[in-house]
Amino acid sequence: MAEYIFKRTYQMTIVFFLFLIFSYLLFNAIPGNAFSNLLLNPSLPPDAYEKVIETYGLDKPILERLQLYIVNFFKGDFGYSYKNFPKTPIELIAERLPRTLMLFSLVNIVAFYTGFFIGKVLAWRRGSKSETWITVTSVFSYTVFYPWFALMMLWIFGYKLGWLPIGKFLYPEKWYDAPFDSDVVFASMIKFTIIVTVLQFIAYLLTRGIESLNTRKNIRFGSLIVIFIGSYFYWNSGSALIKKPYAADIAFHMILPVMVVTIVAFAGTALLTRTTMMEVLKEDYILTARAKGISQKRIRDRHAARTALLPVVTSFIFTIVTIIDGSVLTEQIFSWPGMGQLLLQSVLEEDIPVAMATFSFVGIFALIAHLVADISYSYLDPRIRIKSQG
Amino acid sequence: MSNQNETNLRKELRKQAIKRNWKLFNQSKLGMIGLYIVIIFLFLALLQPFLFITGIWNRAIYDPVVGYDEIRQNLTVVACPKEFPTEKYETAADCPARDEVNIKTLYLAKDVEVGDTYEAYIQPAPPSSKHLLGTDSLGRDVFSQIMEGSQVAFVLGLLSATLGVGISTLLGTIAAFFGGRIDRYLMRQSDLILMLPSLPLLFIISAFAELKVWHLAVVLGVLGGLGGSVITIKSQALQVKVKPFVDSARITGGSNMKIMFSHVLPNVAPLALLFMVFSVTGAIASESVLSFLGLLNIDMSWGIMIYLAQTDGFIFSGIRYWWLILPAGLAVTLLAGGFYLVGRGLDDVFNPRLRKR
Numbered sequence: 191m192a193e194y195i196f197k198r199t200y201q202m203t204i205v206f207f208l209f210l211i212f213s214y215l216l217f218n219a220i221p222g223n224a225f226s227n228l229l230l231n232p233s234l235p236p237d238a239y240e241k242v243i244e245t246y247g248l249d250k251p252i253l254e255r256l257q258l259y260i261v262n263f264f265k266g267d268f269g270y271s272y273k274n275f276p277k278t279p280i281e282l283i284a285e286r287l288p289r290t291l292m293l294f295s296l297v298n299i300v301a302f303y304t305g306f307f308i309g310k311v312l313a314w315r316r317g318s319k320s321e322t323w324i325t326v327t328s329v330f331s332y333t334v335f336y337p338w339f340a341l342m343m344l345w346i347f348g349y350k351l352g353w354l355p356i357g358k359f360l361y362p363e364k365w366y367d368a369p370f371d372s373d374v375v376f377a378s379m380i381k382f383t384i385i386v387t388v389l390q391f392i393a394y395l396l397t398r399g400i401e402s403l404n405t406r407k408n409i410r411f412g413s414l415i416v417i418f419i420g421s422y423f424y425w426n427s428g429s430a431l432i433k434k435p436y437a438a439d440i441a442f443h444m445i446l447p448v449m450v451v452t453i454v455a456f457a458g459t460a461l462l463t464r465t466t467m468m469e470v471l472k473e474d475y476i477l478t479a480r481a482k483g484i485s486q487k488r489i490r491d492r493h494a495a496r497t498a499l500l501p502v503v504t505s506f507i508f509t510i511v512t513i514i515d516g517s518v519l520t521e522q523i524f525s526w527p528g529m530g531q532l533l534l535q536s537v538l539e540e541d542i543p544v545a546m547a548t549f550s551f552v553g554i555f556a557l558i559a560h561l562v563a564d565i566s567y568s569y570l571d572p573r574i575r576i577k578s579q580g
Numbered sequence: 581m582s583n584q585n586e587t588n589l590r591k592e593l594r595k596q597a598i599k600r601n602w603k604l605f606n607q608s609k610l611g612m613i614g615l616y617i618v619i620i621f622l623f624l625a626l627l628q629p630f631l632f633i634t635g636i637w638n639r640a641i642y643d644p645v646v647g648y649d650e651i652r653q654n655l656t657v658v659a660c661p662k663e664f665p666t667e668k669y670e671t672a673a674d675c676p677a678r679d680e681v682n683i684k685t686l687y688l689a690k691d692v693e694v695g696d697t698y699e700a701y702i703q704p705a706p707p708s709s710k711h712l713l714g715t716d717s718l719g720r721d722v723f724s725q726i727m728e729g730s731q732v733a734f735v736l737g738l739l740s741a742t743l744g745v746g747i748s749t750l751l752g753t754i755a756a757f758f759g760g761r762i763d764r765y766l767m768r769q770s771d772l773i774l775m776l777p778s779l780p781l782l783f784i785i786s787a788f789a790e791l792k793v794w795h796l797a798v799v800l801g802v803l804g805g806l807g808g809s810v811i812t813i814k815s816q817a818l819q820v821k822v823k824p825f826v827d828s829a830r831i832t833g834g835s836n837m838k839i840m841f842s843h844v845l846p847n848v849a850p851l852a853l854l855f856m857v858f859s860v861t862g863a864i865a866s867e868s869v870l871s872f873l874g875l876l877n878i879d880m881s882w883g884i885m886i887y888l889a890q891t892d893g894f895i896f897s898g899i900r901y902w903w904l905i906l907p908a909g910l911a912v913t914l915l916a917g918g919f920y921l922v923g924r925g926l927d928d929v930f931n932p933r934l935r936k937r
Contacts, residue, residue, distance in 0.1 A: 205771045212772065216781075220788040325610070333861060333917035337872045338886055338909035341895050349896050465927075515779035519869065533780050534873070537787045545787075549780055556775050 194568050202561050207260075209553050214259050217546050218252065245269050268547040273539055279547035282532060287551075288376040289359060290528035292383070294517050297448055299387065301455035306502060308456065309463025310495050313471065325464075332457035336516065340523045343450050354446045357525035360439050368436055375436045382424070389417055403488060447524045451516055458512075462505050466498040473497075503567050514556055604929045611925015617918030621730045621911070628727035641721070644728040645879045648719045651705040654697045655681040678706070678900075704894070707903055714903040716885075717892045726907055729882040733915055736793050736867050737860035740801035745856040747805030749848060752813030756821055757840055766810060773807040782866065786875040793878055796870070800863050809855045813848055820847045850930040857923035861916045868912045882908045 243249055246269065247258040262268070268279040308324065315321045331339075348356035355361070360372060393413035400406040425434050470476065471494055479489050518530030525531070529548055536544035605611055628644075631637040641649045660675040660682050669675040676682045681700060686692055707714040713722040755763040785791070785799060820826065821844060829839050870876045871883030878884060885908035886895075894901045 201768065201771065204768055205775060208768065208772045209775065216784060329610070329917055329920060330913065333865075333913055333920050335865065335868055335882075335886075335909050335912035335916070337869060338905075338912070341886075341890065342905075342909070345896050514777045518777075518779050518783075522873070530780075534783060537783045540787065545784065549784060552777050552780055553775065556777055560775055 191568060195565055198561065198564050198568075202557060206554070206557055209557070210260055210263060210550070211256065213546065213549055213553065214256055217542060218255075220542070242269075263550065269543040271536075271544045272541045273536075273544075279544045282544060283529065283547060283551055285373060286528050286532050288373055288380060289526065290517065290521070290530065292376055292380050293444065293447060293451075293520070293526065293528065294514070295380070295383065296444070297451045297455065297517070300448065301452045302459055304452060305456035305459025306463050306499070309460040309502075310467060310490065310498075312460065312464040313467030313494075313498075314490050316468065325461075328457040328460050331453050332461060334454065336454055337519055337523055339454065340450050340520065343446065344523070347446055355443050359443045359526050360436075364439050365436065369432065372436070372440070375433050375440060378430065378433060379437055379440065382421070386417055386421065390414070403485075403491070447520050447526060451520055455512075455516065458505075459502060463498060463502050466501045467494055470494045470497045500567075500570060503563065503570060514552060601929050605925050608925040608928045610921045611928065614918040614921025614923075614925060617914055618922060621915050621918070622734065624727050625730040625734050628724060628731070637724070642724045644720060644725040647721060647724065649705075649711070649715060649721070650701055650719065651703070651708075651715065652699050653679070653702045653705075654699055655679055655702075657681055657683050657686065657692050657694055657696045657698050659683050659694050704901060704904055713907055716888065716904060717894070722885075722903055722907060725880055725885055726882070726911055728880045729885065729908065729911060730915065732793055732878065732881045733864050733867070733912075736797045736800075737863045737919070739794065739797040740804065740863040741856040741859045743798065743801030744804035744809070744859050745852045747802065748807075748809040748813055748855065749845065749852045751806070752810045753817045753840055753844055753848060755810065755814045756817035757836070757844065763814075766814075770807055770810045773803060776803075778803060778866070779869065782870060783873075783875065786870060790877045791870070791875070793867075793881075796867060796876065797863070800866055804859050804862070809859075812855075813851060816848050816851050817844055820844050823847075850926075854923060854926050854930060857919055857926060860919045861923070864912065864916045864919070882912045 245262075245267075247255045250258070266280055271277050271279055271282060274282065308328070312321055312324055312328075344356055347354045365372070390413070393410060397406050397409050397413075400409065424430055425437070476489060476493055479493050484493075514530075517528070518533065520526065521528045521530040522534055529552060533545060533548040533552065535541075536548060628637075631642075632639055639647065641647050655676075656679060658676055658680045660672075661669070664671050664675075669677075681698055683692065683694055686698065692698055701719075703715060703719045704717045705711065705715045705719075711721050711723065713726065716722055716725070751766055755766045781803075782799070789795065791799070826839060826843055829843050834843075867876070867881060868883035868886075871878055871881050872887050872890075874887055876883075886905070889895050889901075889904040889908070892904075894904045897905075
């Protein structure tokens, strides 16, 4: 397994360099050279003029410029933003990354679990009326035109019913006398979400080996309650207590985006789980399990669903990129000031250094997500796990 | 003589295979629904040029981009109250109602009073027998726009899918057949394309290139063709490559090219067809998203219709101006869903393990 991880990391490094070269050439192909656009400004002082040429190596041939770009990339030096001048792209990204991460990770987790669960049930109830209806709904939400759907949901919940806020990620009037800025709250919210997820995952791993389904369910339910109580105490103690109303404000603004993205994103996982489950259910060992008189639920959860999980995880690796795409749109529609909105704005305003930095960051983000999913897949798949041990 | 017999036999076999597959496809209900949806939209796409050529529709009125129809309607002049709710109106949005006009907005017409009738142009006009889905805020026929949009969707979807599947089938087969360095390079390239977030990439491309429909089709096709489908088709081709008939073809002296094109490719084709149908869905969605964000240089499409409805401020009007919001969004959803369902039906045909017990 270590060998597999090493090989995969090595391959990903190559892909990463390919990506850097590709993205530089892409930006370089912009007509009129996007970097020298800045030099057209007649009020630019001569020393700044020199500095721009030096930063991007504009007087050098393309190969040297590419080299310079890669070196600068590892230094974290993308120059300055054209539109928000004194700020660098890195500063802009650092400001917006936590907001995107929060939304993205939450949506991912919720969508994957819902999708897997619904797909499992779908395959099991093959041929019943509820199966047709759930399939039709999933196909609808899989193919629905996302911006349109999101706007409709905004209209219903934000405007007509007025339950949830329309756009933005906080009510500014609540933050007038806040002792810290929103990124601090975001950071602690991300920390909290990660801890809860890890705890839940550990509880899941520990109970995996328990034979009786009922005991296992009870223990898992118990662990959930413990986590709930723990988080209640966490938010009512110490420094978290001051942050609580602000965190609640952000969470309130997150409900609608998370809900909409989940409705759209769960369907792909659900439909795929259904297909793989149906393939697995025709295997001989399921027949054997039935003949042995094992209870239906047990066959579904322990014999079929576990095997069916593998291709779903594989495809989930691919959907990560789709979800990043979706989050770009989500941020635009719900005016959530994250990375995606930054990218779209900088592209529309031709703020090339920011666009370049954001694009690279989104790419790296996707790459790391890919690698993590790959490694966890290698852990899940006994064929890879055992082959490398023996 | 025997050669002709052989061709006839092959024709007969092919006919039988198509008949058998059609029967299997017919069994999947959802697949047939998808096929009907696709056929309806194809009919709509072909109907518009027919109506223009035969002169049933006047181009000056019904053209989806530059057409204009002046629709006059008699409106009752009312004075909106300052406080709501009143007996007649519940909220401020209800006044003036559809056949009424607020006297405050008529400050240019001096001699009108409350209770008079006032003749005015109304755009967007609600559906009528002349305009089946009403007109938009510039007086253009929405139904005609839907038809134009389906032409764009079909051209774009089919062009990009054909291009993409052509590229990926060729590359996948080459990777399986030659292996070695070519294979390794192609796989890394697929990894890269798979990893690239396609929407941001399309933003950037559209920022510096004036994308027209067929440009976008080429971009989407190439991106789709170099991506993950190469890996899947390669694994399928690897399975075919070790079959006995490939060996016997080699023994009888078939060249690499001959084996690749006449023995391996036909066996990969069903999978490629499947990819093609699914990638049409993606292409339609990408086009709509890009034109929704206003990044494409297209006169009219479903995405642009929603973009216009949003920028003109009708998107939150809800039920009142439903013909501006619902048809375009539903059309994208239905056509993409139709192609997806057809793909699933085909999946049932080509993948025997999914069939009903």
